[in-house]
Amino acid sequence: QVQLVESGGGLVQAGGSLRLSCAASGSIFSINAMGWYRQAPGKQRELVATRTSGGSTNYADSVKGRFTISRVDAKNTVYLQMNSLKPEDTAVYYCKVLGYTTQTMGVPRPGEYWGQGTQVTVSS
Numbered sequence: 001q002v003q004l005v006e007s008g009g010g011l012v013q014a015g016g017s018l019r020l021s022c023a024a025s026g027s028i029f030s031i032n033a034m035g036w037y038r039q040a041p042g043k044q045r046e047l048v049a050t051r052t053s054g055g056s057t058n059y060a061d062s063v064k065g066r067f068t069i070s071r072v073d074a075k076n077t078v079y080l081q082m083n084s085l086k087p088e089d090t091a092v093y094y095c096k097v098l099g100y101t102t103q104t105m106g107v108p109r110p111g112e113y114w115g116q117g118t119q120v121t122v123s124s
Contacts, residue, residue, distance in 0.1 A: 002026040002113040004095050008080075009118030016122070017083045022095030022115055024076040029108035031099035034071055034078035038091035038120075048093065049080060062088075085122045092117040 008020040024031065035050030035058075049059045049069040057069055068081045078095065095115035100108035 002028055002097060002099070002101060002111065004097060004113055004115035006093070006095050006115040006118045009093060009120045011121045011123065012085055014085060014087055014122055014124050016085050017081070018085065018120060019082065020080040020093055020095075020118060020120075022078050022097075024078075024097050024099075024113070027101045027103075028076060029100040029102045031073075031076060031097055033098045035096050036069065036078070036080045036093055037096055038089075038093045039117075040088075040091040043091075045094070050096075051078065082120070085120075087122045087124045089120060090122050091120060093120050 002024055003026050004022055004024050006022045012018055033050055033052045036048040037045050038048050039045040047060055049067055051057045051069045051071050066084045071078045094117045097113045100110050103109055
C-alpha cells in the first residue's frame with residue numbers, strides 16, 4: 001500500500017500564495033506520475049496539475065502561469081506552488097499518485113492512490 005500525507009493548505013487573501021506538499025510512503029516500487037486535483041463545493045473533482053516521472057507537466061488552463069508543480073524524486077514528494085490565488089481557487093486539494101507497489105510474491109502491482117485532501121480557502 002501507499003500512504004500520502006498532504007500539508008500546506010490554509011486561508012489566504014486573494015493575490016496571496018500557498019505551497020502544498022504531498023509525501024508518498026509505503027511499499028513503493030516506482031512512481032509514474034504525481035499530481036494535484038481539487039474539488040469545490042457542488043462541483044466535480046478536477047485536474048489542477050500533474051507531473052510524470054519523466055518530467056512532463058500538465059496544467060489546467062485556469063491555473064497556467066500561476067501554479068507550478070514540482071517533485072523531489074528521492075523523497076517521493078510533490079509540491080504545488082500556488083501564486084496569485086483567486087477566490088475561485090477555493091477547494092479541497094487532493095494529491096494523486098500513479099505507480100507500482102512491491103508485492104511479497106510476484107511482480108510489482110500498479111495502483112492509483114489518493115491523499116486525504118487539504119482545504120485551500122481564498123478570501124476576496
